[in-house]
Every structure is written in C-alpha cells, then in structure tokens.
Amino acid sequence: MDILITIQHPAHVHFFKHAIDEFEARGHEVHVRALDKDVALALLDEYGIEYEVLGSRGGSLPRVALSTLAIEYRLYREAKEIQPDVMAAIGGFEASHVAQLVGAKCVVFTDTEHATLSNALTFPFADEVATPGCYHDDAGPNHYRYPSYHELAYLHPDRFDPDPSTLDDLPVDADDTYAVLRLVSWGAAHDVGDAGLDRLTELVGRLEDAGATVLVSAEDDALPPELDGYDIDIDPHLIHHVLAYADLFVGESGTMASESAVLGTPTVYVHSAAPGLMRDLASFDLLYGYHGENRNKHAVKRAVDILRLSDIDWDERRRALLNQKVDATDIIVQRVLEAGT
DSSP: OOOEEESSSSHHHHHHHHHHHHHHTTTEEEEEEEETTHHHHHHHHHHOOOOOEOOOOOSSSSHHHHHHHHHHHHHHHHHHHHSEEEEEESSSSHHHHHHHHHHHHEEOOOOOOOOOHHHHHGGGGGGEEEEEOOOSSSSTTTTEEEEGGGGGGSSSSOOOOOOOOTTTTOOOTTTTTTEEEEEEOOOOOGGGTOOOOOHHHHHHHHHHHHEEEEEEEOTTOOGGGGGTBBBOOOOOHHHHHHHOOOOOESSSSSHHHHHHHHTTTEEEOOOOOOOOHHHHHHHTTTTEESTTHHHHHHHHHHHHHHHHHHOOOOOHHHHHHHHOOOOOOHHHHHHHHHTTT
C-alpha cells in the first residue's frame, strides 16, 4: 500500500523512523512530507529518509494561519497525486483533513492533551486517534489506547543503545556528573500562555554547587545572554546519548523530559501544564513535575536533592517502567497497516 506520513516537529522524525523501515521492509511505499521546523529536515537527512518539504509555519498568529492554509493546500496536491491508502501523523490536522478529501484512511497519534485547538481540528476527521494509555482525555469514538509512550518508539532498549563516544566533543565524559538543562522558545501553538523556568543563573549555580557540570540545550533563541558558554553544540541525532548518560535533566520541554525519564535519567519537568504522560512517568518515580506558582522553587530543591543522593537505583525504576510498556514502533506499524486493510 501507499502510506503518506507528515512530519511537523523533530520529535516526529524519531517517532516514525523505525516504522518507516518496517513498512518498507514489508514492501509498502512510504511518502514523507515535512515542515521546515527546527532540525526536522536535518534529522530526516541524517537517517536517510526521503522527503518533500511542505513549507514552514509563520511567526505571528496571522502568519501561522496563512502558512497553515498554504501547507494544507500543498499537502492536498501531493496526496491527490500519490493517492495514499493511509495517512499518518502526530497531531497533524492537515493530514486528517486531506485524508478525507482524497479518500484515504487517517491514523493520528498524540500524547498532548493541552494542544486543544489542534486536537479539536483533528480528532473529528481522523479514522483513529491513537494515544498512550495514560492520555487522560477522551479523544472520541475512534480513540485507541496502547500501553506505551511516543518516546518508546525510538528509545526502547530494543531500538536504542547509548554510545559514550558521542560525548567526545563535549566537556564531560559518560562517568562525569553532569546535568542537562533544556529551554524552549514557547513558539508552539500548544505553548501559548504557558511558562516554565525562571532565575536561570541561580538554578545553574545551585546545580554546580551540588557537583554537576551543566550543559544547556536551548531551542531557537531561548538561550539567555547570562548562560552564554553553557550551551552545547552537538548533532541533533546524538542528543539522546547525552541524555542517557546524564545524572539529571531539568527542563521545560515535555518531549525531552519524557525522553530522559524513559532512559532512566532522573527528570525535573517545569511547565505550567501537567499532561497525563508526565503523571504516568511520575508514578515510576523517574520524573518530578512542578507546575504551580512556586514551581521553580520546588524544582530547584528537587534537582539539588537528586544530585546529592547516591542511594537511588534509577535503572531499577526504569526496568519497572519497561516491564509495563511495549515498543511503540510495533504499535505504529500495527495501527497504520490495520487502517489500510
């Protein structure tokens, strides 16, 4: 069959990359259409995935609206030519709309309850909305829940093995004590009105006082001048190796926080939203989420405590998680192929 996959974000490349290999190995034709968003195209190039670019979102709200219409029209033209049996995306409302127009089935994956506008524009048009079991909203009559997370499509131990040599160009080794601090630009539609960390200089100082080297990963222009020199320069596809060997992750990015947690790295997530995914990871004591008015104060204390405690077996906690979750790539392949038959 012909399968059309849309990519709106770098994390979507990781999510679909092994499934694309599986589809092609079974003789299916995969067509990838991507937005030029952050490092998404660089990741597609790195993994040797062929794709066509649909465009990019504008910066202001009016430009976002206009660019979205243009993207959906381009996707429609592409799909009309390809005539896919199935279209698949993470939260991509363009895919669900276009699938209706060209007579394709559409499977949408999501784990983000607070993407309310996108969800409202997507769910009524999708043939199936597949979510992790911890998704706490009702996605409608075509809602399919599965026992895994998006991140386990590419970070399950059957899919990922960390390599210490990837740290060679960084100021730390795998055996060093270091913390990764992740800052986001707050430009995504589901981030409007949200907030995360503040008093960053104090936070970095406290982590250093607790014995950690601090590495900052900042999205777009999110790095403040006072942290200049802390940012890391590493190929985007290698960041998961950095997270795997870290002793602590502190950040505003839900994706990178959940990636760290499933890798067994203790995670402090600071964000005004508290999706079901984070609550589920917290149940395994791998992630600590702080979302209220005093989130920064509590987050800093927890981060410092993690660095100073040495008697916690984080690997054991990860094993407990993996005993209850499956390889999400198997779910992607199953749901997409079942939709097309």
